[in-house]
Amino acid sequence: MLNLVIGELTKLKRKKITICTIIAACMFPIPVAIMVIANSYDMKNIFAMLVQLGDCFMMPLMLGMFAMIFFYMEQDLDTMKNMRLIPVPMGKWLCAKLMVIALVSVIYSVVTIFASFLIGLVVGDISGIWSNFIINVLIGILMCAALLPMIALIINQKNNYIVTGILIFIFVMLNFIFIMSITKIPAWALPFLPIAAVYRFLLPYTAVKMTIYLEEITLSGLQFAGAMLCTIFISVIFIIFGFHKKYSR
Amino acid sequence: MSDYVIETKQLTKVYGDQTAVNAVNLHVKKGQIYGLLGRNGAGKTTIMKMILGLTSITSGEANVFGKNIKGQEKRVYPRIGAIIETPGFYPNLTGTENLEIFARLRGTAAPNAVKNALEVVGLPYKDKKLFGKYSLGMKQRLGIANAILHDPELLILDEPTNGLDPIGIAEVRNFIKDLSASRGKTILISSHILSEIQLLADDIGIIDHGVLLEESSMSELEKKNRKYILLQVSDVPKAALILERQFQQKNYSVQDDHTLRLYDTSLDMGAVNKELVVQDVTVISSGLCNDTLEDYFKRITGGEGIA
Ligand SMILES: Nc1ncnc2c1ncn2[C@@H]1O[C@H](COP(=O)(O)OP(=O)(O)OP(=O)(O)O)[C@@H](O)[C@H]1O
Ligand SMILES: [Mg+2]
Numbered sequence: 267m268l269n270l271v272i273g274e275l276t277k278l279k280r281k282k283i284t285i286c287t288i289i290a291a292c293m294f295p296i297p298v299a300i301m302v303i304a305n306s307y308d309m310k311n312i313f314a315m316l317v318q319l320g321d322c323f324m325m326p327l328m329l330g331m332f333a334m335i336f337f338y339m340e341q342d343l344d345t346m347k348n349m350r351l352i353p354v355p356m357g358k359w360l361c362a363k364l365m366v367i368a369l370v371s372v373i374y375s376v377v378t379i380f381a382s383f384l385i386g387l388v389v390g391d392i393s394g395i396w397s398n399f400i401i402n403v404l405i406g407i408l409m410c411a412a413l414l415p416m417i418a419l420i421i422n423q424k425n426n427y428i429v430t431g432i433l434i435f436i437f438v439m440l441n442f443i444f445i446m447s448i449t450k451i452p453a454w455a456l457p458f459l460p461i462a463a464v465y466r467f468l469l470p471y472t473a474v475k476m477t478i479y480l481e482e483i484t485l486s487g488l489q490f491a492g493a494m495l496c497t498i499f500i501s502v503i504f505i506i507f508g509f510h511k512k513y514s515r
Numbered sequence: 516m517s518d519y520v521i522e523t524k525q526l527t528k529v530y531g532d533q534t535a536v537n538a539v540n541l542h543v544k545k546g547q548i549y550g551l552l553g554r555n556g557a558g559k560t561t562i563m564k565m566i567l568g569l570t571s572i573t574s575g576e577a578n579v580f581g582k583n584i585k586g587q588e589k590r591v592y593p594r595i596g597a598i599i600e601t602p603g604f605y606p607n608l609t610g611t612e613n614l615e616i617f618a619r620l621r622g623t624a625a626p627n628a629v630k631n632a633l634e635v636v637g638l639p640y641k642d643k644k645l646f647g648k649y650s651l652g653m654k655q656r657l658g659i660a661n662a663i664l665h666d667p668e669l670l671i672l673d674e675p676t677n678g679l680d681p682i683g684i685a686e687v688r689n690f691i692k693d694l695s696a697s698r699g700k701t702i703l704i705s706s707h708i709l710s711e712i713q714l715l716a717d718d719i720g721i722i723d724h725g726v727l728l729e730e731s732s733m734s735e736l737e738k739k740n741r742k743y744i745l746l747q748v749s750d751v752p753k754a755a756l757i758l759e760r761q762f763q764q765k766n767y768s769v770q771d772d773h774t775l776r777l778y779d780t781s782l783d784m785g786a787v788n789k790e791l792v793v794q795d796v797t798v799i800s801s802g803l804c805n806d807t808l809e810d811y812f813k814r815i816t817g818g819e820g821i822a
Contacts, residue, residue, distance in 0.1 A: 273616045280607040280645070344603030347569060348661065351597055352620050353588045 270354070270362035274336075278366075283335045290328050291374050294320055295381030302385055309382075309391040310474045313398050316382050317472045321405050322445050322465050323438065325374045330416050330434035333367050337417070338425045341512065350513070360509045367417070368410045375406030401471045405464065411494055412460035414501035421508035448479045456485075456493035457500065463493050520545050520669055520701040521566055525575035528561050528725075535561045537725040538575065543703050543718070548695050550716030550733075551705040552812070558725040559705035560600055563673050566703075567597055579669070593621070596667035598675060602658030606647030610638055610657045613646055614664060621665050632660040635690055651678035659687065663694070670694065670702045676711060688715055709809055721812065736808070744777040744784065745804045749797035751775060757794055762787060768814075773799065 278284045298319065302312050340346040349359070379402045386392040416437050423430045441461035444451055456463050465472075466483055467490040473480055485493075521543035528536040536558040543549040553559050564570040566577045568584040576583060584591050604613045614629045625631075630640045636656040649657065655678050662670060675691070676684045692715065694700045706712050712719055719736060721729045729736070748754040751769055758764040758777070766778040780803065788798050 269619045269622065273620055276608065276612060276616050277605050279612070339605075343605060344601060345605065346603070347599055348603055348617060349620075350569065351567065351592055351595070352617065353592045354620055 267358055267362065270358055271365055274362050274366045277339065278336070281335075283332055287328050287332050287370065290324065291377045294324050295378070295385060298381070299385045299388065302389060306389065308389070309386050309393050309395075309398075312382050312385050312389070312391075313394075314472055314474050316378050317402070317405065317465070317468075318445060320378045320381075321375070321402070321409060322461055323442050325371065325378075325409065326413055326416065326438045326441070326461055327434070329367065329371055329374070329413055330420070330438065331431065332370060333413075333417050334420050334427065334430050334434065336363065336367065337420055337512075338427070341425050346513070356510060356513050359513075360506070364417070364505075367413075371410050371413070372406050375402050375409075378402060397471070401468060405468060408464045408467075408494070409461070411498055412464050414498060414505065415458070415460060418501040418504035418508065421505055421512065448483050450483055453489065453493075456489070457496035460494065460497045463490060463497075466490075518545060519543055519578075519581075521549075521577070521579055521703060522581075523562070523566065523575065523577045526562065526565060526572065526577055527574045528558070528565060528570070529573045535725050536565070539722070539725075539727045540730075541566075541720055541727065542730065543701060545701050546695065546699050547717040548691070548702045548704060548715055549718045549720065550712035551703065551720050551722060552707070552709060552712045553705070553722035554707055557707075557722045559707075559722060560673050561725075562722070563597070563599060563671050563703070563705065567595070567599070567671060569599065593665060594667050595669045595671060596662035596665065597671040597673075598658040598662050599671075599673045601677075602654050602661070604646045604654070604657060604661075606645060609642060609645055610649070610653075610660075611641050613657065614661060617661055618664055625666070628664050628666075632664045635663060636660045637686060652680060652683050655679055656683075656687075668700060670700055670704075672702065672704045674705055674707070676706065676708070684711070691715060709812055713808055736811075742780045743804055744780060744782065744801060745770075746775040746777060746787075746801045747773050747799035748775065748791060749773065749799065753794070754791055754796050757790060757796070758787070761790055776804075 295316070298312070298315050301307075301315070305311075307315075340349060379399050382398060383392060383395055386395065416434055419433055419437065420430055423433070438461070441459050444459055444462035445465045451459055451462065451466075463485060467485045467487075469480055469484045470476055519542050521541060523539055523541045526536060526539045526541070527534065539558075539562060541549075541551075541562070551559050551562065561570065565572050566579060566584075568588065579591055580594065582591065604610075605616075608616075610633065611629060614632065618628050633640045636659050638653065638656050638660060646654070646657065655675065659672070659675055662672065672691070676687050679687060688711070691702060691704065695702055704712075704715065713733070716733050718730070718732050720727055746754070751772060751774070754775060755767070755769070758767060758775075762782065764777060764779060764782065768776045768778075770776055784801055788801060791798050
């Protein structure tokens, strides 16, 4: 298993998408910093912005592009036959790939926290940095689950970067609309908007100020757990199905 | 238990309404080099993919080491090294890095496996050049290196000399021969180049339009097709008539307006020449010839032959 993960990581060496992902993660806080300094925001504002724009928008988009290239790699480069003739156990291979994607998402969260800390230092407010740290780790973990539908979508598409790219964008945008608005999401739609669900579940810890509207749209633990389990269940079935199809072609 | 490392029985593959492989019975003996010869699109790759279980079998069966591969991949694949069509590797990695990934995943490979394999195919170890910058010949060599990485008993090589220059082809041929001769490996190799197979193989299978037209040992094939009598005469139809009537010869072919080929080399040519002259057919020349395998290939495929 470890060999598989190391192998998958090696395959990313010198790849453009790897470099892009890293640069995007590191560059993203800069515009946030500029806005923060221009408006003399405090820590709560900085953190709210990083969660909204970074964790819930930039990160899913980047991770989607990354996962797309990562999952299409073998077929694109015709190395599937080499993997199959070893033979690499399909289940373990899928797990290794998912673990690498989870790793990227964790790295992204760490960068976000670090960025909020740096920006905080600049504006002279680093209050609540530890609680922010814990919340962001939590977001990172929950976001891994929330991105499963996107990965299911990627795996079940033919290797068409443009179509899949557009679908990823639509998925992230739909979620983002509900992150920025205070419209209630009907219960049946929650499993399909998992990024928004994560955001609304953790709203009390990330919002600058809890208003009555925000309280109304905050998800209870039960609602959230139900929606997430539903998302995970459906996604995992489709991921296994799609990966099996790609693998045995 | 058969002695064959690979044996197929009525192996058939149908793509849509096209029968790419049609009831093929291959027999690859242990320790031998088996050359699968066929033109582009003959079905060589498809046969190899079915043997390896990389594509489904429409009907018939393919046994490797006496077993059906399906469900046995974990036990059988480590005993096989294969290249199928173009070599597939990661272009952002060096040749060594590529092989190290696969060696690591195999787990069974010896510590020096990557270095040794690269040495065999004549590529530098720990070179900085990325696979994406490799020439076609280098790519092909890396593909072969990957196939021999884990020291398998059976090699299945689909056109391994594709894209190599003449010296490269000779090199690859030599080490393939060596793998069989000194290390006892069984090798199934495909090619569309007749001379290549002729120089390399112990056994040969000729495939055309998915049908295995002939399967025999190389030496037998050479014996069987080597000799014929080339007869040049002024009047071919008349000569043919005389051969059939007076000498009971049916095993001949007409090459052109003035030339006949007689495949019964035990024929008394003195008598034939005399009789032809008597019957007013001028004999321009007559003599024993060696048929090349290429002619033979042309004849049995009924086509243009092969370069
Ligand atoms: N995936 C596929 N779908 C449909 N037809 C296919 C497929 N793969 C191969 N064929 C057809 O099967 C026939 C045999 O193809 P194959 O690749 O086995 O030939 P080959 O002998 O390896 O040729 P070459 O020397 O060009 O490599 C061809 O007519 C080809 O068009
Ligand atoms: Mg082929």
